[in-house]
Amino acid sequence: MEFKIYAPVDGVIKEIDKCQDQMFADRMLGDGFVITPSKNKFYSFFDIGEVSMIFDTKHAYGFNVKGLSFLIHCGMDTVELQGEGFDTKLQVGDVIKKDDELFSVDLNLLNSKKISAETPIVFEFNSLKSYSIKNLKTGKIKQGEEICTLWYEDDKTAEPLPKSYDIVDFFNVSNKYEKAASEINKLVGGKNNYNDVYNCMTRLRFNIKEKELVNFEKIKQNELVKGVLWNGAELQIVIGQDVFKVKDEIVRINTSNEVIKNSIRVKKQESLIKRFLLMFGGIMVPVIPCIVGTGLVQALVAILTQSGIMPNIVLKDPVEGQSVLLSDAGIGWIILYIMGKTTTIFSGVIISVSAAKYFKYDPVVGAMLGIILCSPLLFGNGGELGIGNDFILIDLGKINTGNPMLDKITQIKINMMNAKIFVVIGAIFTAKHLDKWLKSFIPVTFDLVLRTFITILVVAPLAFFGYGIIWNFIEVLFGAIMLYIGQIPLGIGVGIFVAIWQVAVIFGVHLVLSLITFLDFMTNGGQSSFGMAGSISVWAQIGALIGVIIVTQNAKLKKHALGMIPAGILGITEPILYGINLPKKRPLISGVIAAFVAGALAANMGVTKRAITGFGIFEAIGYFSEPSLGANGDLAPVLNGMLYLLACLVSVSLGITLSVLSYKERPNEKTLLNKTFKKLINLISIENNFDSKDKKELSQKLKEVIAVLDSETIKEIKQNEKSIQKYLKQKEKLNTLVEKEAKLKASIISKGKRLVAKEEFEKAEHLIKKYNLIDNKDKFNKFNIKIDELYKEIDFDFLDNKLSRIQKTIMNNLKEVPTINKTLFSNLEPIVYNSLHSLMIYYGLSENKEVKINFAEMVAVKRQHIKAELKINN
Numbered sequence: 001m002e003f004k005i006y007a008p009v010d011g012v013i014k015e016i017d018k019c020q021d022q023m024f025a026d027r028m029l030g031d032g033f034v035i036t037p038s039k040n041k042f043y044s045f046f047d048i049g050e051v052s053m054i055f056d057t058k059h060a061y062g063f064n065v066k067g068l069s070f071l072i073h074c075g076m077d078t079v080e081l082q083g084e085g086f087d088t089k090l091q092v093g094d095v096i097k098k099d100d101e102l103f104s105v106d107l108n109l110l111n112s113k114k115i116s117a118e119t120p121i122v123f124e125f126n127s128l129k130s131y132s133i134k135n136l137k138t139g140k141i142k143q144g145e146e147i148c149t150l151w152y153e154d155d156k157t158a159e160p161l162p163k164s165y166d167i168v169d170f171f172n173v174s175n176k177y178e179k180a181a182s183e184i185n186k187l188v189g190g191k192n193n194y195n196d197v198y199n200c201m202t203r204l205r206f207n208i209k210e211k212e213l214v215n216f217e218k219i220k221q222n223e224l225v226k227g228v229l230w231n232g233a234e235l236q237i238v239i240g241q242d243v244f245k246v247k248d249e250i251v252r253i254n255t256s257n258e259v260i261k262n263s264i265r266v267k268k269q270e271s272l273i274k275r276f277l278l279m280f281g282g283i284m285v286p287v288i289p290c291i292v293g294t295g296l297v298q299a300l301v302a303i304l305t306q307s308g309i310m311p312n313i314v315l316k317d318p319v320e321g322q323s324v325l326l327s328d329a330g331i332g333w334i335i336l337y338i339m340g341k342t343t344t345i346f347s348g349v350i351i352s353v354s355a356a357k358y359f360k361y362d363p364v365v366g367a368m369l370g371i372i373l374c375s376p377l378l379f380g381n382g383g384e385l386g387i388g389n390d391f392i393l394i395d396l397g398k399i400n401t402g403n404p405m406l407d408k409i410t411q412i413k414i415n416m417m418n419a420k421i422f423v424v425i426g427a428i429f430t431a432k433h434l435d436k437w438l439k440s441f442i443p444v445t446f447d448l449v450l451r452t453f454i455t456i457l458v459v460a461p462l463a464f465f466g467y468g469i470i471w472n473f474i475e476v477l478f479g480a481i482m483l484y485i486g487q488i489p490l491g492i493g494v495g496i497f498v499a500i501w502q503v504a505v506i507f508g509v510h511l512v513l514s515l516i517t518f519l520d521f522m523t524n525g526g527q528s529s530f531g532m533a534g535s536i537s538v539w540a541q542i543g544a545l546i547g548v549i550i551v552t553q554n555a556k557l558k559k560h561a562l563g564m565i566p567a568g569i570l571g572i573t574e575p576i577l578y579g580i581n582l583p584k585k586r587p588l589i590s591g592v593i594a595a596f597v598a599g600a601l602a603a604n605m606g607v608t609k610r611a612i613t614g615f616g617i618f619e620a621i622g623y624f625s626e627p628s629l630g631a632n633g634d635l636a637p638v639l640n641g642m643l644y645l646l647a648c649l650v651s652v653s654l655g656i657t658l659s660v661l662s663y664k665e666r667p668n669e670k671t672l673l674n675k676t677f678k679k680l681i682n683l684i685s686i687e688n689n690f691d692s693k694d695k696k697e698l699s700q701k702l703k704e705v706i707a708v709l710d711s712e713t714i715k716e717i718k719q720n721e722k723s724i725q726k727y728l729k730q731k732e733k734l735n736t737l738v739e740k741e742a743k744l745k746a747s748i749i750s751k752g753k754r755l756v757a758k759e760e761f762e763k764a765e766h767l768i769k770k771y772n773l774i775d776n777k778d779k780f781n782k783f784n785i786k787i788d789e790l791y792k793e794i795d796f797d798f799l800d801n802k803l804s805r806i807q808k809t810i811m812n813n814l815k816e817v818p819t820i821n822k823t824l825f826s827n828l829e830p831i832v833y834n835s836l837h838s839l840m841i842y843y844g845l846s847e848n849k850e851v852k853i854n855f856a857e858m859v860a861v862k863r864q865h866i867k868a869e870l871k872i873n874n
Helices: 107-112 163-172 178-188 216-220 243-255 270-305 332-345 347-358 363-373 404-410 421-439 442-485 490-506 510-523 530-551 555-562 565-569 572-584 586-605 617-623 637-663 669-687 691-704 711-757 761-773 779-791 796-815 822-836 838-842 855-873
Strands: 002-006 009-013 030-039 039-042 046-053 061-067 070-073 095-097 101-105 121-122 128-134 139-142 146-156 194-200 203-208 227-231 232-237 390-395 413-415
Touching: 030 128, 030 530, 046 779, 061 779, 101 216, 101 442, 146 855, 163 711, 178 203, 178 216, 178 243, 194 243, 194 779, 203 243, 216 227, 243 711, 270 332, 270 347, 270 421, 270 572, 332 347, 347 363, 347 421, 363 421, 363 442, 390 572, 404 413, 404 442, 413 442, 442 490, 442 510, 490 510, 490 572, 490 586, 490 691, 510 530, 530 555, 530 565, 530 572, 530 586, 530 617, 530 637, 555 572, 565 572, 565 617, 572 586, 586 637, 617 637, 669 691, 669 711, 669 822, 669 838, 691 796, 711 761, 711 838, 796 822, 822 838
Parallel strands: none
Antiparallel strands: 002 146, 009 030, 009 139, 030 121, 039 101, 046 061, 046 095, 061 070, 070 121, 128 146, 194 203, 203 232, 227 232, 390 413
8 A cells, every 4th residue: 555645844854864863763653754844834744644642732643544653743852842832723533634734833932942843754664564665855845745655565464364363363362561561570670670660652661770680682672662772760661652551561560469568568667566557557458358348248138138138147046027047048148148247257267368478478377277266166156246156264253343344354265266356467477486486497308297287286275275365355354444434424435435446446356345335235125325336437437538538639549548438338447447547547536536526426416226237328227216125215216317317427527527637648858857856866865864955955956957958948849749649640540541441351352262262253253343442542642641741840850869969968967966876877867868758759759768777666775774774783
């Protein structure tokens, strides 16, 4: 096939290899020619074609002409003008004919800014079998004049393969982008050799740590790679318009084995409490999908039960006409019931596997220990709370304190560990270290036989008769205290009970609160003011989450938070708690305060929970009924239900308000430095036995050290933060679009593979056509152009160089402080770096440096030494 190309504007034409931009000159983006315009208006350079792409800055355009993709790029570095000087009336999808106006450019503006007006016009040739640019006219040319003829032979015109082979190949060949991504990822030195991977319109970019680890030549040999170049520490790999697919595959490869990366790695500089919370999050966050999935099944069971479609299945003591024993229900309903209930009852097994992974212990052995600790053989009929039977080991006699929870303290019980999160985690932690010790001396010959055997013999009894008994004792004390607190008048006690509920959920002791609710429910004839705690506190945490969504400018966090709301509405708060509210702290606190206020308000209004009708939004139904055991409620059913809804509205509204007012995206650089220096002052004061005057002088010196980080610098950092947020927002939008396309294509591929296996090639061929119609390339290109432009708006020179200079000044000033010794000084450097570069670190554009000191531990050790010295002296 061939067609004619015409001059789009008056000017001078030259060969593409003479272009000022090396990327175009090397034909990385296609072959063609360059024209330097002498007039402002550009016209169509082909007989007929379609507009496929318009850059936001209107300096570059894509066209589909006779099956070829053309790109016209007006000027060099004109993207920096942000659209100034360019104008067009074109829209994507417009059909263009010869001499139709394309766009106009202000050449005087380009000259005044010393920007070259050279305009490459190129077409993609990688998919062509062969092509030729015939009779290219160079030199001066007039608009509309024929300048060459383009001839090409498409691969599609080649001899077709047999249909069945073609289709099999389409559906079963490995993803070429996955292959390229895997190879490139290795050749750049692996994911540990770059801080970030991103892309612009055509280039894959890596922020490289060590250039020596990059195999430059091998990368160039990859079939998708059109060129490779360095820009400082940034490695740019020219791929073309499919670059985002390679980038997404690299990201997927890097994260496939660690979806949440066991949350957060524990670092030595964190306090004991922080390390504990980080460890807890690292174990519980991967469990969230299981909690959500089974929670939704339970919600479905609740809907079916309330609507009368499914019987209300119980494990013991069925009430005629109201519930049915598990063994008497239909097998279909039994299966649905256990689908929702089993994981909840035996959740300790999942936690044990997650803990084993976190502690880098064998997950199979971890699962085995979890099954033992949560053995169904101990479950019986579910016991008092439906979570397993209790076995009394020692009964020290009955006491009557007036607090039924405290009365149980004389009973030393053994029970299954399904809800005792910390017993399970403690058991796996013990198993890990016991296993490590056993490895050190058990001969290899007996290792397979003895190591796991000894681990079971030691860890299981220790968990049941040690950790479990201690935890039961803690639960009894906690329950007793909460029962006393709940009795504080004016609704305050109930408010505290409601407030503490979600905190109890985090640590797995909310079942103790459920027992208090159960006792109150039975005592008061089927109604309980404590029973509101579970639902009202849920709405408070949802409100706090919505507050985060309103305030945050972090697109990824916002998307993550929005995905948690449906589960929260169904009463499942673990994803919200472990995923956002607990790690961010302030949302959790906002939710707790909101729950307290709403709980106290509901208690003062006389609201009580009266019937169990499910979780989340379905729980409201039970408040519109009479007390289920025949008591007379203080409020009529409808009034009780309406006031409950009012309390929930207060809970969610106050949660939103407090979260919006208190939430901070991240602490600023000066705050982080001040925190560090306060700890430093405390340590130095103890080491040198400073009095208040010495301490004040040191504080003043360190204040002067920080002064170099002035308000103007903080202002610049905030401006850059806005630019980064805009950049990441666009990236997240693109990722969402890519995910949708990938899911749709994956679905078609999956169906196609099944059809190929059945040799239904005609149907499979139809799917190929459907697959090929999915094309968001133009949208992707628009996003990538916008992302590239927003990336350029980030002042990396300031964020890297200026902040590094400030860091150097701070470190030089710290060197002048005589009480800071060499060891302490060297350990301060990464802390100062992390504080000053916290913006880049927070948004994932840089990595934090490892800190090797812990001020709290150093202070504690120093105080112990001082006490020991005082004892010796006395």
